[in-house]
Amino acid sequence: MKGAYRVIVETRKVKYDFRIKRNITIFTGDSGSGKTVLIDLIREYRRFGSDSGVSVSCSCPCRTLDNEDWEHQLGEITKSIIFIDEGNRFLISKKFAELVIKSDNYFVFATREKLPMLPYSIHEIYGFRKSGKFHEAKQKYNEIYHLYGEISEKEGIDPKFVITEDSNSGFEFFAELSKQKNIECVSLKGKSNIVKKLEDNQGVEGKKLVIVDGAAFGSEMKDVSEYVSVENNMILYAPESFEWMLLSINVIPDSNSTSILQQPEEYIDSREYASWEQYFTRLLTDKTKENPVWCYSKKKLSKVYLSAKVINAAKRFMKFIIWD
Structure with missing residues (x-):
């Protein structure tokens, strides 16, 4: 459907x-x-x-x-x-x-x-x-979306510590951005016991940026939103998925997906894909499978995705975060 x-x-x-x-x-x-x-x-x-x-x-x-x-x-x-x-x-x-x-x-x-x-x-x-x-x-959960959406370009968010839900390609990518900024990036390795894992990193000073795949994170949103509302130094960034973000920055050869990104619901069959995260992973994989340089794998990120071209495009896309 x-x-x-x-x-x-x-x-x-x-x-x-x-x-x-x-x-x-x-x-x-x-x-x-x-x-x-x-x-x-x-x-x-x-x-x-x-x-x-x-x-x-x-x-x-x-x-x-x-x-x-x-x-x-x-x-x-x-x-x-x-x-x-x-x-x-x-x-x-x-x-x-x-x-x-x-x-x-x-x-x-x-x-x-x-x-x-x-x-x-x-x-x-x-x-x-x-x-x-x-x-x-x-x-x-407008309070969370407002927290993300109300960040002005002038004010910006300057993270001192990055936490990702992903432990594979997404983590590799954000670890590279963090490395260039000279800050630490750690993986939660999944959604299970996420608040406990966030508490384990509570002692880190400065603004903490938590990155999750919004398309499949709904079951954890209540607990995390309550935790974030008390922790003033924590910001939640929840794009649809890491693959959605890579498609959105539009730098991968022959992967233009503008019409799909504008109205995903017209393309994603609920019987075939349990979540939009799964769909965008398949879409990116299919669009790059014939290109040995850009061939995407969720488990291991090809080096080209860590190139200056992709990294800089991603930074522009996440314009409310200060990565430099």
Whole structure:
């Protein structure tokens, strides 16, 4: 399943209006914020149609999934947006995660819990607010995005220590940037126990820059955002992925991907790719596989990616960070 879909769910009293564009979207918020109401309305509309008093408008079928016989139900649903409330026990099961990753449906989970078995984006986590007499979705983690987006070019961020989630090619690249700046770069070697690993480097003086792949970091975002909000000397940088960044700087021969980068949702099939991170890795690998100099590997970075041409282009792309 590909594409972006606008969903409008409304009754005489409430209205929800939002867009879904990835295979996994998270709706979160305190009890009573409106998450369950939304799913109940979709369920009522599926059962009783217009007689329910609910209107659902979307170019893609909107479905719900419940505890009873969920696996059989899921097996019969295709090319739909499936809404699931946190009260369903199967939501945190390994079996469910495996089926979601292989599915050609989009999923919306209304939950306050993190789902570590699923690779979802930090950009697709939403909360709820009241606007006039209607509910509408808004991004839950704006405080993190604002922290990143409000950094002006004049002010800049001058890191004294760099921490990467990646331990392979991405780490090699940012280690080289750090080396040129004469600062240390360490790898977290994955997302597991990330806050504990950040605490282990707490004693380092100066501004710390934490670099993660935003496309699959959603399950850790709550813990990390809370930690970063207390640690004033820590900045989170979360591009879609390292491969996305390399494609975005547009210096690799015959790898122009402008149209894809502008609207990835129109190209990325949810059944084929569990996350956009996987897609951009495949895209970069395919675009460079015939070029022995630029051939990209996630495990080991070719020397050309550490050349002045690529390094300088990346520095310009990350213009809010002072690398020199």
